[in-house]
Amino acid sequence: xxxxxxxxxxxxPTVFAEMSALAVRTGSINLGQGFPDxxxxxxxxxxxAAALRDGRNQYAPGIxxxxxxxxxxxxxxRHYGIELDPDTxxxxxxxxxxxxxxxxxxxxxxxxxxxxxxxxxxxxxxxLQMAGGVRRPVTLRAPDFRLDVDVxxxxxxxxxxxxxxxxxxxxxxxxxTAAELEAVAxxxxxxxxxxxxxxxxxxxxxxxVPHVPxxxxxxMAERTLTLSSAGKSYSVTGWKVGWATGxxxxxxxxxxxxxxxxxxxxxxxxxxxxxxxxxxxxxxxELARGLEACRDLLCGGxxxxxxxxxxxxxxxxxxxxxxxxGWRDGREFALALPERAGVVAIPTQGFYDDADxxxxxxxxxxxxSPALLEQALGRLGDxxxxx
Numbered sequence: 001x002x003x004x005x006x007x008x009x010x011x012x013p014t015v016f017a018e019m020s021a022l023a024v025r026t027g028s029i030n031l032g033q034g035f036p037d038x039x040x041x042x043x044x045x046x047x048x049a050a051a052l053r054d055g056r057n058q059y060a061p062g063i064x065x066x067x068x069x070x071x072x073x074x075x076x077x078r079h080y081g082i083e084l085d086p087d088t089x090x091x092x093x094x095x096x097x098x099x100x101x102x103x104x105x106x107x108x109x110x111x112x113x114x115x116x117x118x119x120x121x122x123x124x125x126x127x128l129q130m131a132g133g134v135r136r137p138v139t140l141r142a143p144d145f146r147l148d149v150d151v152x153x154x155x156x157x158x159x160x161x162x163x164x165x166x167x168x169x170x171x172x173x174x175x176x177t178a179a180e181l182e183a184v185a186x187x188x189x190x191x192x193x194x195x196x197x198x199x200x201x202x203x204x205x206x207x208x209v210p211h212v213p214x215x216x217x218x219x220m221a222e223r224t225l226t227l228s229s230a231g232k233s234y235s236v237t238g239w240k241v242g243w244a245t246g247x248x249x250x251x252x253x254x255x256x257x258x259x260x261x262x263x264x265x266x267x268x269x270x271x272x273x274x275x276x277x278x279x280x281x282x283x284x285x286e287l288a289r290g291l292e293a294c295r296d297l298l299c300g301g302x303x304x305x306x307x308x309x310x311x312x313x314x315x316x317x318x319x320x321x322x323x324x325x326g327w328r329d330g331r332e333f334a335l336a337l338p339e340r341a342g343v344v345a346i347p348t349q350g351f352y353d354d355a356d357x358x359x360x361x362x363x364x365x366x367x368x369s370p371a372l373l374e375q376a377l378g379r380l381g382d383x384x385x386x387x
Contacts, residue, residue: 011126012350019334019344026338029368029376031298032346034170034316036367040235040276041283047275048239051268060267062259064092064243071274072243078281079202080213082221088248091255094265095240096200099227101127102258103196103244104164107225108133113160115152119351119358121170121198128164136160137353142321142361143310145172149183156187162194163187168201168211171348171363172319173312175209185217194250195224200242203233203284205314206292215246225250230273232316233284235367241266241273291316291366294373298366301377305385309364316367319348323360326387330362333387341383343376 016033023030039045063069069086076082084090093099100123108114110132116124118137128135136155140147163184167176176184188195195214202211215224229242244254276283295311299318302309307320327333330347338344345362352358366373 007130007132008126011129014122015346015350016122019346022335022338023344026342026344028338028342028344029372029379030344031364031366031368031376032334032344034232034365034367035237036235037369037372038235041280044234044236044272044276044280044283047272048269051271056268056271058267060092060264060270062264063255064090064264065267065270065274068092068241068270068274068277069243071277072245075277075281076226076245080216082213082215082245084245085248089245089251091244091251091258092270093227093229093242093244093254093258094262095231096198096227096229096242097123098240098258098261099229099242099244099254100124100196100198101261102254103225103227103250104128104131104133106253106255106257107194107196107250108162111159112162113157114162114164115155115160115193116164117147117166117169118353119171119348119361121166122351124164133162134159135353139352139354139357140169140172140174141357142319143308145169145174145310145319147174147176147180147183149180152183152187156191156193160191160193162196165195165197165214167197167199167214168205168314170201170315171317171346171351173310173315173317175205175211175313178212181212181214181217185214185220188223189219193223195220197224197226199226199228200232201315202228204288204291204316206288206295207313209313211314222247225254230276233287234273234276234280235287239266239269239273241269294366294368294370297370298364298373298377301373302364302380305377305380307380307385316365317363318366319361319363320345321360322362322385325385327360329359333360334362337383337385340385341379343379
């Protein structure tokens with residue numbers, strides 16, 4: 001007899017855990033889950049160690065320590081000109097994933113429709129189902145993964161209350177342009193929608209492509225809840241220190257749900273992240289420059305191997321189309337790959353409602369050392385990739 005409650009029915013275990021376990025079991029190079037193979041700046045790590053030694057080990061306030069909330073507010077002002085009250089418009093969360101959970105559980109009523117760009121980060125699907133929300137997908141289609149504004153407009157119905165945005169977008173690497181963001185803003189204002197925007201890859205963009213927070217567009221600051229974290233920007237993904245910022249009533253709703261999830265976490269890590277935001281503002285840009293070279297290495301290598309691969313403008317990830325290799329779908333290919341090549345990738349079809357749109361796509365993470373990426377490409381080159 002199943003013990004899964006109805007609100008979790010049909011939600012499979014996260015594919016990232018499944019594929020990472022497969023990498024360990026087969027001794028494969030893990031280009032699936034998005035975590036770097038090097039740690040963040042030494043000064044940041046030392047700050048965390050000092051906080052551990054100095055007694056910052058008990059509960060932090062549920063909304064986060066004041067110094068980190070103030071640092072997040074300064075970060076938003078310095079980078080984007082966004083003014084925030086750190087006491088009412090900033091909350092610290094257990095990574096951006098908890099910020100997503102808190103926002104959706106705290107704001108979405110059962111039956112509310114939520115426009116979401118697909119393919120999705122998989123926690124969106126799970127949390128929307130738990131909240132009783134109804135997905136209204138807008139598909140970013142291969143090979144270019146751009147926003148179709150006409151599809152966006154037709155996705156909105158009288159029951160639509162929210163847009164769940166993600167730019168830079170995981171898994172496609174799309175960074176929404178000013179024109180695309182303006183279209184989202186126009187729709188949100190016209191239909192009085194709240195925008196929840198996941199900007200966790202905000203500093204990891206390439207080729208000079210800028211990240212523009214939708215909250216900076218006219219009429220959007222008062223209707224936008226912005227979510228992000230330090231994990232990607234500073235290569236400390238396991239720290240799970242994130243934040244939600246925006247209008248006080250949206251932040252309060254997020255905290256109202258978040259307090260029953262972890263309440264608080266990462267007490268000695270919070271002052272270290274505050275230090276990083278204030279004192280190491282250039283570190284994310286340096287990281288992005290290194291990642292751009294890794295992106296070019298991986299995408300160039302995959303294309304040379306006959307795996308058509310989209311070159312992303314942001315994030316850690318590149319997407320390949322394996323339809324020419326004879327596999328039933330991307331999942332069948334990804335499950336066979338560790339034994340054949342000693343490399344793990346993520347099938348992305350599970351991130352779509354439109355199954356055909358993602359059926360033969362797989363995602364690779366390039367947040368690895370050049371040497372490891374070269375080794376992975378060598379293994380792929382020596383393997384038989386066709387079915």
